[in-house]
Amino acid sequence: MNKPLLPNSLRTGPDEAGRFGTFGGRYVAETLMPCILEVEEAYKAARADPSFEAEWRHLLQHYVGRPSPLWHAKRLTAHLGGAQVWMKRDELNHTGAHKINAVLGQILLAKRMGKKRVIAETGAGQHGVATATACALFDLPCTVFMGATDVERQQPNVFRMKLLGAEVVPVTSGAATLKDAMNDALRHWVANVTDTYYCIGTVAGPHPYPQMVRDFQSVIGEEARAQMLEATGRLPDTLVAAIGGGSNAMGLFHPFLDDASVAMHGVEAGGHGVDVPNGHAASLTGGRPGVLHGNRTYLLQDEQGQILEGHSISAGLDYPGIGPEHSWLHELGRVQYMAITDKEALEAFQLCTKLEGIIPALEPAHALAHVMKIAPTLPADHIICMNMCGRGDKDIFAVAKHLGVTL
Amino acid sequence: MNQPGKSRIASKFAALKAAGRGALVTYVQGYDPDPATSMAILRGLPGAGADLIEIGVPFSDPMADGPIIQAAGQRALKAGATPAGVLAMVRDFRAEDDATPIILMGYLNPILSYGPERFCTDAAASGVDGLIVVDMPPEESADLAPFATAQGLDLIRLIAPTTDDARLPGALRSCSGFIYYVSITGITGTRAIGMADVAANIPRIRAHTDLPIAIGFGIRTPDDAGQAARIADGAVVGSSLVDALAKSLDAKGQATPGTVRAVLDTVRALANAVRG
Structure with missing residues (x-):
């Protein structure tokens, strides 16, 4: 009788605080806090709007x-x-790759929020290419942060992003790989919060990103x-x-x-x-x-x-x-x-x-x-x-x- | 001397208010560029005119810091910096100075790794007066705040230009010690302060709090510091001190005989402007 109760569903997370159990949350500097709350509100509203889903599904079928x-x-x-x-x-x-699924959802959200430009981090370059692609399609300026080490070892993807019209910023801080690219993308976002949407490539980052990227994927x-x-x-x-x-x-x-x-x-x-x-x-x-x-x-x-x-x-x-x-x-x-x-x-x-x-x-x-x-x-x-x-x-x-x- | 029952931070701001001027708050990273030089700088700060001292606790991934302080963190980590090492510096400092408030500024993960309760206990015992944890907004404070409060450590919050009126009262309610107003939307040391915008924002904050307000991020010159200390209750200067330190290093990034003086001379110029 003392068996711990499992939740009825494992699919209802995260909670209001962006938590999956003790994990997740919103550990960002105060400057970014209002911004991620804005993304969260916009995402909630978009999910409740059938036309948002319809446009995304249309892109998945005919573009992806x-x-x-x-x-x-x-x-x-x-x-x-x-x-x-x-x-x-x-x-x-x-x-x-699968990255494009969540990128298109996020770019539609950025458009809906009235954001004028998009930034992204990338490791292998797949998320950067997907973001550059969607930004080309929607005519949004795109800046991709990529560790200088990764720029070296992923030259074809760097060239692809440039062809698609994106600016690729080699990140030399720290170890110059994916985590540092994410640090620099966050730093750039802090300095450009009003007009910029940060398109995160994975189910990590502050709430609502882990939920949002998961929902799209x-x-x-x-x-x-x-x-x-x-x-x-x-x-x-x-x-x-x-x-x-x-x-x-x-x-x-x-x-x-x-x-x-x-x-x-x-x-x-x-x-x-x-x-x-x-x-x-x-x-x-x-x-x-x-x-x-x-x-x-x-x-x-x-x-x-x-x-x-x-x-x-x-x-x-x-x-x-x-x-x-x-x-x-x-x-x-x-x-x-x-x-x-x-x-x-x-x-x-x-x-x-x-x-x-x-x-x-x-x-x-x-x-x-x-x-x-x-x-x-x-x-x-x-x-x-x-x-x-x-x-x-x-x-x-x-x-x-x-x-x-x-x- | 510290007044019984009143924190060093509150005593210092009260004394400066009585003296009719704002505070100069200086920031350097612990162990930058090495423990001995860093300790010598720390000991020299009050004499050079620092009213309150922030010591950066190095972290591998300082999300809110610009290139100057990122580089300081890399130097400090290379020199063996740890949270325990920084606390030891504070203990050594306290043996000689019981009045100058010390605030540790850093990121949450090294504190979580140390153990939040033990960290607060050890910090208070070492003579730390307050903590600024950059990536811990009020909503995520539960892991640390109870222990800080229990140990009498002030939790100093960053308030940003983007902190809107809906958010402001709640964010301020969780503060103690003083309010750290981030004067630019950006990372440390990268943008010049817009003094008019800042001056317009201070009354908005004052309406919700009686705590002193210090302005930081973007204050570079003695003139900036003097103005900020008059607009608010204090000016925080970090990147320009760390930059002075970095420029004094040799080609291998090691301290030179001029390193301590380079930092303290910069502090003296800032202090003169603040004391105007």
Whole structure:
């Protein structure tokens, strides 16, 4: 009788204070506080307006190419010799990744709020490209903050953003990677709050961003749920998705959270290995709770509370934090989180390319590597659905380098 | 000497008000560029004319700070700065000076990592009088505020030009010590202060609080400081002191024999203007 009561639904968060359990919140300087409250009010009003949803859905269908297919990867399934492997093909979206889903929602919101310009942070460049794309479409000036280190290793995406008309600002503060790009975007926003909208790329940051980005990305899970029911007559048994900040995973998982039969695996970047100090980007596996970038969540940090850089072969995963809803789901035990190393992701990248003719981005290659581990241990009637959240064209240079090939 | 039952911060502002002038509040980061130089600067500040002292507690990701203070934080962390190390500096300072208020300014995560209750206990025992936690708005204070209050530490709040009338009374209610008015919409040390805008905003704040108001972010020159201290009850100067410190360093970023003097001379010029 003393069993703790689970909430009736795991899908109702966050609360009014922007909390998922003890995670989330609005930890920003006073200058930004009125601004994020304004975003929150505007988002609430937009959600209540059917014309907002209709315009976004129209863009998803005719501009992005949704719904993305659900692919039964039969050759990979046969090779692994266990569970059935299905892929949610969000790499087929316009701009090549899931990022565009939430960007279009946010740009429509920015227009609705009367904002005159848009800023964004980017790591691998996928969110920057998506934001630059939407800003081109809606004729909004766009500035993308990108760590100078990432500018170096993601030249094709930098060029894409520039072609799309965006200004790319290389960030040299701190370690010059994604977390520093986010710091500088927030600093820029503080100084330009009245006319600027900050388009955050993941389910992190101050409330309402974790909720808003999740809501937009949930289109992935909603489609996957309906497509799987149509194709197989039942729900998948296990969902698998890669996690940096965690937006593609939240998008896939959220519509299934109340389906008790569906197991969920979030795959973090294990880099050189989670035992290697500062050699990975696995915030849940190797971090502890703290406050950064406006939210309380699991972070990679040293014993003094200084934030660590993290490492991953994937520039899109080496973020020292994770969305607060993931921290909550981790502590509840609803989602299991594990790590995949650079080496394992590279192997999965090559195997998927050869067996399925699909070049995955290094981010979903982490999810695939985990699928390769678990599928052989599961029966043939077990259905795994993994999120192929991005295509690997942007990564071929990095992969060639790791394989010792000169292009 | 500190009056019994009255905080050093309240005593200092009351004394300055009686003397007919505003306060000069100076900011430097603990351990910048190294512990010994930082300690020498700290000891010299009251003599150079600082009325209240803010010590920055270094953090790897100072979201509200401009390039000058970001660089100070990087130097300090490289020199081994920790919250415990900064508290030790305050203890050493207090052995010689029991009157000058000391306020620690920083970000929440190192405090959470230290343990909020233990941090407040240790800070009070070391002689700290108040805390400014930049990324902790009133809505998110529950992890720290009860412990600060229990230890008699003032929680000094930032009030910004963007803090609208709807938000202002609530934000001010949670303040103690003094109000830190952020004079620019921006990060530290990046924009020049618009004195007319600031002067127009101070009465708006005064209508809701009896606490002293200090103006900071964007005050660079002695003239700025003099004006701000007259418009409000004090002027906070940080980036221009840290900039003076940075310019005195050698090519490797190490202190030179001129480093302490470079900072204190800047403070003297500011103090002269404030005392006008």
